[in-house]
Amino acid sequence: MQKLFFLSLFFGATLFSSCTNTNQSAESTEVTVAAASENAEVYLINAKTPIRWLGKKLTGEHYGTITTSGGKLLVQDGALSGGQFELDMNSITVLDLKDPDKNADLLDHLKSDDFFATATHPQGQFEITGVEAFTAPDEKGNTHFISGNLTLKGIVQGIRFPALVLLSEDKIQAKATFSIDRTLWDIRYRSGKFFPELGDKVINDQIGITLDVEATKG
Numbered sequence: 001m002q003k004l005f006f007l008s009l010f011f012g013a014t015l016f017s018s019c020t021n022t023n024q025s026a027e028s029t030e031v032t033v034a035a036a037s038e039n040a041e042v043y044l045i046n047a048k049t050p051i052r053w054l055g056k057k058l059t060g061e062h063y064g065t066i067t068t069s070g071g072k073l074l075v076q077d078g079a080l081s082g083g084q085f086e087l088d089m090n091s092i093t094v095l096d097l098k099d100p101d102k103n104a105d106l107l108d109h110l111k112s113d114d115f116f117a118t119a120t121h122p123q124g125q126f127e128i129t130g131v132e133a134f135t136a137p138d139e140k141g142n143t144h145f146i147s148g149n150l151t152l153k154g155i156v157q158g159i160r161f162p163a164l165v166l167l168s169e170d171k172i173q174a175k176a177t178f179s180i181d182r183t184l185w186d187i188r189y190r191s192g193k194f195f196p197e198l199g200d201k202v203i204n205d206q207i208g209i210t211l212d213v214e215a216t217k218g
Contacts, residue, residue: 025206026178029158031149034129037074037081043172043215045071045085052210053092057190058200062106067091069123073172073215080131080144080165080172085213087124089116089152114189117153125151129158138162146176152185172215179206 050065071085092110097103111118130147137143142162149156163176183205188194190203 024162024178026159026161026180026209028181028184029147029160031156031158032129032147034082034084034127034149037076040074040076040081042218043073043075043083044218045073045083045213045215048088048091049213051087052212054208054210055203057203061096062094063096064092064094066093068213071215072218073128073174075167075172079133080128080167082128082131083215084125084127087126088122089118089124090122092116092118115187121153125149127151130160142176150180150185153187155185157184170217173213174215175210175212177208177210179208181205182207 045068047068047070049068051067052063052065054063055061067088069086069088069091071083073083074081076082090111092107094103094106094110097106110116116124126148128146128148130145132145132147134143134145140162142164144163144165145160146163147158147160150159157180159180161176161178163174165172165174182188183191183193187207190198190201191205192198192202193205195202
């Protein structure tokens with residue numbers, strides 16, 4: 001028998017996000033260990049799922065994608081119970097810059113130590129550590145809170161955010177939109193928190209993340 005559950009999960013991404021970012025900010029939480037999911041059903045996240053990012057500053061914006069390099073979601077007793085996925089940080093693309101030289105310059109900068117340090121930290125990861133169902137969907141249609149550990153640049157931080165997931169017998173579709181404070185992962189480039197003298201050259205600390213993933217039963 002098919003069961004439908006709505007949950008919102010997500011990873012995709014405004015990397016720099018603007019000072020007027022309206023994405024709901026994820027709550028910072030303690031880093032915790034994921035509970036064991038005995039006899040859980042495994043749903044494999046489709047390989048190379050693109051995660052979209054949008055970065056804004058006072059004087060403009062850029063956008064592109066990052067892709068997953070593997071992952072799974074776990075279902076137990078008819079409900080999402082856990083899971084994890086990896087991010088290929090070297091897969092970052094910039095889609096708005098059509099000039100090849102400018103595009104390459106921005107890509108190099110995103111991969112540098114100013115941002116994601118992909119030479120030394122080529123993989124990011126998100127691991128689900130908790131799932132809480134709402135008694136009723138919120139005004140945006142979210143039905144669960146997702147808690148988990150997000151790793152970027154080798155730094156692990158706990159986050160919690162609302163999400164929506166459609167679960168059937170053989171597939172899960174999951175979506176979510178939220179933002180995180182990039183400085184918690186030591187991404188301080190042009191942060192007004194650390195460099196208040198930058199004026200209109202500031203890049204907002206909030207990174208907007210948007211995820212739209214599909215996982216099929218393994």
